[in-house]
Amino acid sequence: MKKINLGLIGFGHVGSGVVKILRDKKSFLTKKLGVQIRVKKICDKDIASKRNVSVGKGILTRNPQEILKDPQIDIVVELIGGIHPAKEYILEALKKGKHVVTANKALLSEAGRELFAFAQDMGKSIYFEASVGAGIPIIKSLREGLVANKFNAIFGIVNGTSNFILSQMSKQQITFSCALREAKARGFAERNPILDIAGIDSAHKLILLTYLCFGRFVDLRDVFVEGITEISLADVNYAKELGLEIKLLAIAKKEDNELEVRVHPTLIPNNHLLASVGGVDNALYVSSDLAGNLLFYGPGAGQMPAASAVVADLVDLTQDIRAGLFRPTLNIVEDKSIKRLRKIDEIESRYYIRFMAKDLPGVLAKISGVLARFGISIASVTQKERRFARVVPIVMIIHEAKEKNLRLALEVIDRLEVIKQKSVAIRMEEVY
């Protein structure tokens, strides 16, 4: 029976999961494929620690060149993460005529265009299903299952850590820092969780989703990114009273031939499917021209879900190799109707706003006067119970307004003598 040899670089959490699946399900996969996938070599800095799968000493190495230079290796699986040296390994592997499977969203979001183009030149593929939504087959669905579709928008809950924190705040009535502590204690947040809670990880994934949906590689600096660190329990609860839930959404959305690409805490109606996505789970809500609105939901992280996606990529590649089929990663067609990226200043949205104002007559008149001056109209307003001596929260929903106008209005309002704290504004989204 034909064997496909793979070299694994990165024998960590997901890497050992991949090896475990290939071992545990060897006969199952071989039967499906008619080909045997064999782990020929595993490279890691640490080849001493125990993993949840044991491998022969002979196949472990600290030297990646033993994989990259091995002409028998057909596929390199890169699971070390980060930009360097992952990028160099992938380039080297492609140059040596190997296909690549990776889960490295940070790298692909930064250098995907370059890497995919180089792979194309080499006639090799880069598969990356595990880089977004772990075991959810979202990349395959966008590339293949929905191949005939053009996309209007994608809305993703793509960071498990942030979603866990927001869910816990809402359900357990705890503060942000308390929920973050719990996430760390339960292994759902890294010791330094900044990439997650600041929205950077979501932005990395959004860049890949934007490429898949619209055929455009956006630079991270062109993605508006706001994390969840400023979300207070008070806002979670006021929103809830309005039938809204706060989620960290990664949004790529086409409007009037412009593309909005942004990550920020977003208020959505609590009866929307995305509002029911709790804990560390992920979900992608896709709006397409033919297949309509679709949701893909599942665990967005974890050893086995991610390894499941890596193995699915391996299976696809194995079939491709056997048939001599080359499916270029760059076969995504650019949506030419998109003329430019829309800056965050220019987006139009409804907003939830919370002012902290002195409890005096005429305050609301002052606030609404400023809003009116900037052409912003109020949909609803509620004055909450007094929280501190003589300071009351005023919660407002405003009709569609241009972000820039709102920013300017809030700057003016926040300088009013009656306003005691920086006002909070959270974007709302209809999500179709």
Added chain:
Amino acid sequence: MKKINLGLIGFGHVGSGVVKILRDKKSFLTKKLGVQIRVKKICDKDIASKRNVSVGKGILTRNPQEILKDPQIDIVVELIGGIHPAKEYILEALKKGKHVVTANKALLSEAGRELFAFAQDMGKSIYFEASVGAGIPIIKSLREGLVANKFNAIFGIVNGTSNFILSQMSKQQITFSCALREAKARGFAERNPILDIAGIDSAHKLILLTYLCFGRFVDLRDVFVEGITEISLADVNYAKELGLEIKLLAIAKKEDNELEVRVHPTLIPNNHLLASVGGVDNALYVSSDLAGNLLFYGPGAGQMPAASAVVADLVDLTQDIRAGLFRPTLNIVEDKSIKRLRKIDEIESRYYIRFMAKDLPGVLAKISGVLARFGISIASVTQKERRFARVVPIVMIIHEAKEKNLRLALEVIDRLEVIKQKSVAIRMEEVY
């Protein structure tokens, strides 16, 4: 540029959608594929009526043999539905060395084993993404995206008509027959909707899903099927008070090396994702060993969603043909841990039960006495307001009980002099 020729049998709603997509997106698809998909011939009994896409007269025919016997045609798309003559056409196409794309769940659920095996013998493929969940790429996800997984269960809302009716009953507070009338008026139910509301269409799809998840073709007569025709608004509302929603679920579930395959109205917690699937939408909730619990959601019917799936199949087949890759439809590996099918009598479930009893002292004692005799224990009981003179609904939730015991108990109870109407029992499901 290489051309792949297809012949379409069935130029109805979905068929004309397929032609429209292939025409409207010709350059888009050609760019992606490097191959042109060309509609060489279209066969329909009616070649006179206008469709939403116009085609040259020369390619229309009433004679399917013009497609089946044309050696230049690589792929036959069968969209006439029903068993005969669809089956004969497909067999003939395969015999003539053509691949097949179909959306025919009725046929595949009855003769899939035979057709897939014949295709395998011929070295050809049958693709059928549009047969379940229309545009939702569930078949591709199960076969490819989750290729490394074994499945524990799949729970599907796979019939849009039934889901629309149940949703309307719940939301608009209307009766079953009123909701059915509305479904017909809005084009969501056929003039004779029996296949939909009696659960047969769901059972057809469930047979295909069961094959994809467990590698077993189950006969329709081994699937327990109960439709929604007996669901009353009263039960919808009593369930709602208990935090439950009634959905017509198609369930295939492995328990202790036995497989349960059943379609019936099912009570699920209203905070479960499946409970939020409203209107004519479909959803598949999949429990897998590696990727965890996943949900796939979207429009389960409609011209363009279904055509989107057919075109995705065509694209896959085109790639296969170009590369000479043969992906047999029978590469699904049978789950050998399954020893037998579990009969409905043997399943264990919690149940919602509504008795209509005389409003007399001692009634509850009589009912619970009978239940106890059959080893059935009560989780909660509520006596509702009197609905008819001296007859009160008693709503009960019972702990896990064997279906057979419950049936026997209800038979005894329904013969009690105090019981004025056949008791209603609805299965509950945890859905993980």
